[in-house]
Every structure is written in C-alpha cells, then in structure tokens.
Amino acid sequence: MAKWFGDVLAELAKDDPRICGVSCDCFGFLGALAAEFPERAIEIGIAEQNLIGVGAGLATRGKTPFVIGMNPFVTMRCFEQIRTDVGYGCRNVKVIGGYGGGIAYAGWGCTHHAMEEMALMRLIPTMTVVMPGDAYETEMATRAAAATEGPFYISLSGGEHSFTPPEAERTFEVGKAVTLREGGDVTIIAVGPTLPDAMKAAEMLAANSVSARVLNMHTVKPADREAILAAAKETRLIVTIEEHTVIGGLGGAVGEVLAEAGAGTPLRKLGLQDVFACMVGSYEDVRERFGISAEAVVDAVLSEN
Numbered sequence: 001m002a003k004w005f006g007d008v009l010a011e012l013a014k015d016d017p018r019i020c021g022v023s024c025d026c027f028g029f030l031g032a033l034a035a036e037f038p039e040r041a042i043e044i045g046i047a048e049q050n051l052i053g054v055g056a057g058l059a060t061r062g063k064t065p066f067v068i069g070m071n072p073f074v075t076m077r078c079f080e081q082i083r084t085d086v087g088y089g090c091r092n093v094k095v096i097g098g099y100g101g102g103i104a105y106a107g108w109g110c111t112h113h114a115m116e117e118m119a120l121m122r123l124i125p126t127m128t129v130v131m132p133g134d135a136y137e138t139e140m141a142t143r144a145a146a147a148t149e150g151p152f153y154i155s156l157s158g159g160e161h162s163f164t165p166p167e168a169e170r171t172f173e174v175g176k177a178v179t180l181r182e183g184g185d186v187t188i189i190a191v192g193p194t195l196p197d198a199m200k201a202a203e204m205l206a207a208n209s210v211s212a213r214v215l216n217m218h219t220v221k222p223a224d225r226e227a228i229l230a231a232a233k234e235t236r237l238i239v240t241i242e243e244h245t246v247i248g249g250l251g252g253a254v255g256e257v258l259a260e261a262g263a264g265t266p267l268r269k270l271g272l273q274d275v276f277a278c279m280v281g282s283y284e285d286v287r288e289r290f291g292i293s294a295e296a297v298v299d300a301v302l303s304e305n
Helices: 007-014 027-036 047-059 070-074 079-088 116-120 136-145 194-208 223-234 250-261 282-291 296-302
Strands: 019-023 041-043 064-070 092-100 128-130 152-155 180-181 186-190 212-216 219-221 237-245 267-272
Touching: 007 019, 007 027, 007 136, 019 027, 019 047, 027 041, 027 070, 047 064, 047 070, 047 079, 064 070, 064 267, 070 079, 070 092, 070 116, 116 128, 116 152, 116 219, 116 237, 116 250, 128 136, 136 152, 186 194, 186 223, 186 250, 186 296, 194 237, 194 296, 212 223, 219 250, 223 237, 223 250, 237 250, 237 296, 250 267
Parallel strands: 019 041, 019 064, 064 092, 092 152, 128 152, 186 212, 186 237, 237 267
Antiparallel strands: 128 219, 180 212
C-alpha cells in the first residue's frame, strides 16, 4: 500500500541523515519527520521567499532539504529565489507544492490558482518537474527526488486518485510516461488531477468507435519524448488536458517535442486558454467553464473527424 508523502519522507530520513524538511505553514506534512527527528523539521511561517533561502542554505551545508508550501505561492511568490538560489547554484533542494495545485482552490479566486506552476518550474535549468497522478506515484516521486542530485519540483495535488493495475504490477521512472490505455486512433495525454478525465473520455470515445490511447505524463520535465513521438506516428491526433495554462505546461511541453521533431500530427491543448479563471464558483463549475473535462476531450476529438 502506497505511503503518504510525510511518512515516506520520515522513512527516507531514517536511512539518510542529510534529509530534512522545511515548512511554510504546512507543518502537518512534516509531522512524521518531526516525531522521529524534531531537529530536522523546521517551520518558518508564511514566508515563502525565506523558505527557499533556508532550503538553499541547508543544501550548501550538505543537507537534502524538502521545502514545502502551497502550490501557487511556493512557485510564484519566490520564483526569483528558486531561480537564483536553487537553480543557478544547482542546489540539492526539493520544492514541494503541498496543496492547491491547478485550480483546486477555484472559489478562492485567481490569487490562489496555480495555473502557472508547471511552466514556472520548467523554466529553471536543471529542475525536474513531476506531478504524480496518485498515491503510488507520489511515493515513488518522493523517493526519486531524494535519490536525484539537484533541483526537483513535485506537485502533490494529483495524488488522491488511483489507477489500475495493482501497485505490485506498476513501475515508475522519472521522465517515462505511463500508458494507462492502449489505442490506435487518438492519444490523450494528461497529468495529475486530469487523469480521471482522460480515462473517462477514452471510455466515451470507445462508444463512438474511436480508440484512444491514454498517457500519464507524470514527468513534465523532462517529458517523455519517445512516448510523444510514438503517439504522433501511431495516432492521428493528440489532445492534452491540464489544470494549467496551455502555455508552458503539459501542452507546451508536448508541443515543443512535436515541433522540434517536425511531427505533423495535430495537437489540441485543453486547459486555461491564456486567460485567468475570473469567476466565482465551485471547482467543478470552473473546470466545466474552461473546458477541463472528459466531455471537452471528446468534443475536441470528434470535432477533428
């Protein structure tokens, strides 16, 4: 059974004395670590820029800090510190977006949306960017981050979902997409909280005699070039879906691979279309309004027929 992020971190810390945690008003994530190693769990309060500075300082002293905050603020408010203190120095800091990824906090307004998190983190040279799709991938991504030297970003917001096959039959490798469903007509590429939409869309398309491949692109940087180009060669259309702006996130990463390879396969990017989600409503309302749904995927595919 997959372990929760906080439990994985505490387990890793038992075997690696370099591992520590720094929280920006997210100390619940460090509870298990604090219980075992109270001196290695640090709370700094609501001060994201300081969070990154403390993490970078710990890394310069040979530690492996996992610094955690709310997704929109840990990526946007301290982008300069991540760029300069972590990326430029290639420091061994693991930045964790603990909650509030994508448009999870839809009703709180644009200030609390993380529609830029993947794009911003992809901009940092040497930064690995992972958005796990369920608890199993969350555990594996956390272990991978600890084992990888250098900057690493994990968005935990997709981690509450579950997929088949059973965990014992699954594998996880940074930079390698997971094929959740085989198909030869179109390819749907999803990440994190949009994976259930992709799977539902594939079922709906099957009822319309369209065979849809579903790829879980849990690593947005480096994106799985081989899987993307195979989809371009073997299917007639690629659709990406994300709770993010279509500029610079999953759709942007897929588009870059296709363009650089000279692939002519059409690409439809579903997500926030260069707009803010300026409306008041529930999470479901906002997703529907901006076309982040299984139904929108189906419409995008059928409109290409």
